[in-house]
Amino acid sequence: MTHEFTFLFGGLNVRHPEGFEMIRPYGVPNYVFLSIKSPALFKLNGQESIVEPNSIVIIEPFTPYYYHNPGGHYIDDWFHFKCEDSLFFQKKKLSTNHFLPIAEQTNIHLLMQELVWESVYIADEVKDENLSLIIQVMLNNVAVCEKKTVLLQKYSPHNRKLRDLRLQVQSYPKEQYSVEKIAKEMNISVSYFQHLYKDLFGVSFQKDVIRIKIEYAKHLLSITDLPNFEIADLCGYTSEVHFYRQFKKVTGLTPSHYQSTNETI
Numbered sequence: 105m106t107h108e109f110t111f112l113f114g115g116l117n118v119r120h121p122e123g124f125e126m127i128r129p130y131g132v133p134n135y136v137f138l139s140i141k142s143p144a145l146f147k148l149n150g151q152e153s154i155v156e157p158n159s160i161v162i163i164e165p166f167t168p169y170y171y172h173n174p175g176g177h178y179i180d181d182w183f184h185f186k187c188e189d190s191l192f193f194q195k196k197k198l199s200t201n202h203f204l205p206i207a208e209q210t211n212i213h214l215l216m217q218e219l220v221w222e223s224v225y226i227a228d229e230v231k232d233e234n235l236s237l238i239i240q241v242m243l244n245n246v247a248v249c250e251k252k253t254v255l256l257q258k259y260s261p262h263n264r265k266l267r268d269l270r271l272q273v274q275s276y277p278k279e280q281y282s283v284e285k286i287a288k289e290m291n292i293s294v295s296y297f298q299h300l301y302k303d304l305f306g307v308s309f310q311k312d313v314i315r316i317k318i319e320y321a322k323h324l325l326s327i328t329d330l331p332n333f334e335i336a337d338l339c340g341y342t343s344e345v346h347f348y349r350q351f352k353k354v355t356g357l358t359p360s361h362y363q364s365t366n367e368t369i
Contacts, residue, residue, distance in 0.1 A: 108187065108192070109185050109186065109240060110186040110188075110235075111219060111223055111232075111236075111238075111239060112183070112184040112185055112186065113183065113184055114137075114219065116181050116217060117181060118182065119178075120173075123172075124178050125171075126170065126171050126172065128168060128169050129168050129170075130168060131168050131169060133165050134165055134185060135162060135185050135187060136183075137183050137184075137185065137242075138162075138182050139160050139180055139182070139212055140155055140157060140179075140203075141157050141158065141179040141180055142157055142173050143156065143157060143274075144171050144172065144178055145173070145174055147171070148201055149168060149169070155203050156205060156267075157274060158205060159203045160204045160246055162198070162199075163200070164200045167201055177323070181212075183216070183219060183220075196243065196247045197247065204246065204249065205253065205267070206249050212245065215241060215245070218238055219238045219239065219242070222234050253304075262300050265290060266300060266305075270305065270312070273312070274316055277316055277317045277320045277340055280340060283298065283309060283310070297309070317340055318350065320339050321336075321338075321347070321359065322366070324338060324339075325363040326363070332359050
């Protein structure tokens, strides 16, 4: 039986060390799905792009590509797959060789977890069918996100400022960010700012800032032996107790427990 999609191989939360470079001068003979979780510099089909974390790209077969993170570790979820329907992406209006920012990647990551798990543990008689269906669900979700992003970019004059703001938070998580001050600088009301931000990124500004700070804390806990109070300070927390409680609420683990199970130093 032929299925629409064929899963080949993939990886979850793959963390490459500083200096890592992926070089494919002739591409590969299948599609590549990348869920990018760190800043990165890409050269895709001869076009160079600086890519923000929380972006997705589907690379077409035999497309030359190169990527790395010039500022540190490169992190992503990824998989290679084949597609039997040559018109699938056209029918879904889903772009390939194009970077799509996706604010909340939890659903994509959960589907990736299921995809990798099924490829290893599920019974052979249903494996190919299940993997094909999971890939279709994932691509359908990405197509919906792309459609929403295109509409927002078309109708909101504030999107560029909001994207710059998000990149600033990702680059400087130690800073304190006031919704009132930001809204005033954009010459809009606080409620309208909150509405625009959630429409564009799928999450409130406050929750996004917390997520970014905790992700940075997880990174520091994985690669350093800094004490909690220093990590709290680097992530913009004035209270170690507040950092501890928020970290545990988001991750389900204490900072010390997370560090002991994720150390790479």
